[in-house]
Amino acid sequence: MQERLAALGLGRIADKLDAGKRLSLEDGVRLFECPDLLALGWLANREREKRHGGRTYYNFNIRLEATNVCVASCLFCSFARIKPGDPGSYTMTLEQTWDKLRERAHQPLTEIHVVNGLHPDLPFEYYTEMLRGFKRIRPGIHLKCFTAVEIAFFADLYEMTDAQVLRELQAAGLDSLPGGGAEIFAERVRRKICHDKCGTERYLEIHKTAHRLGMRSNVTMLYGHIETKEERVDHMLRARALQDETGGFQAFIPLAFHPDNNQMRKLPGPSATETLRVHAVSRLMLDNIPHVKAFWIATGVEVAQLALWFGVDDLDGTVQEEKIYHMAGARTPEAMTTSAIRRLIRIAGREPVERDTLYNVVTGPEAPDEVAALVQ
């Protein structure tokens, strides 16, 4: 492999990784340009295995989108309906949001992941009461709710600082922030695809504040549309720089762009090889973020399985009732049982580990005599 890497011009990068040195912007671009996907995968897998061996994490969660009313006009979004009352728009009552949890009283869920549109008319209490209600129904559940973009919107709408919003939500039960809304940090791309929502500096500042308040969060990257290789690497470096300061990011999640039913529908969306490449480069650039997640709903199940050999160690969760990707053309199932996730991880040659949101182990890998039953 050393000779193969040297012939590809990746010898110096491999040496840096061996020495535990960080990769630069130029290194990242070179990795994106490498024609040998398997050599890139080999390097990323080595970093993955140094941190996690063959372990592959997932969690038992549900996804809830309480409203798709949204004042932002992101070109890639197929989910948002601009005004209340527009065809296809909906806003759940609080009872309806709580019912989503009550209906699953029999399931050993550990997390609810809430992402909403930016609704201009709801009171702040809608969100705080939603969180309080979830905790009343299930005190032990982890609430991973509201992207940094939603936090910024709340602060502007309800005339609070970002820190006040986070503190009040935390007092109502918020445990961590999901990584949505990051898209691509480069100004050139943001101006074109999501000009009217929270910018990069504020997104990062909100995560920094959340970390300072003791919450963990994730960071995403929407790829496969108009961004360049340099802009992808720049995005990773900005996440890495914040992580150096706070250590609060748990996972980096590349999100594959889906082109159906949105204003960027003329674009083809990323290929499977591009998806593997993006996850591999993420693992190699982000030496300080513990987990690289393939969101199986976005990548497709088979590509997510392959990605487990290209730097990925996490597959998100059971999800259940996802809307954002399915309205944008995803053909993956909307839900997965925990046994289906464990099986697909095993079939891919990795060890399934159920985690909670903070990566505490809930159910470890099977004993050797149970493995055969899983992969039949």
Ligand code: V47
């Ligand atoms: O912010 C919207 C993306 C995100 C499309 O933190 C699209 O654990 C592709 O952030 N094609 C929401 N992507 C989902 C998200 C997420 C998912 C899984 C896990 C976590 C986590 C976070 O979905 C949005 C946006 O970047 N998105 N539309 C589309 N057409």
